[in-house]
């Protein structure tokens with residue numbers, strides 16, 4: 537398998553993991569809350585990125 541293919545698989549797995557986490561947040565009811573500080577995430581941000589897990593103050597952990 538080429539390096540490009542490995543990177544593609546990793547990117548797909550990362551996206552699937554993000555989807556899993558977003559679905560879990562929807563299930564437990566904290567989908568719209570930052571996972572670090574529990575601040576509400578703006579609807580406009582979630583429209584742009586439905587998998588967003590953190591507020592703008594904590595982008596590195598999303």
Ligand SMILES: [Zn+2]
Pocket residue numbers: 570571572573574575590591592593594
């Ligand atoms: Zn935050």
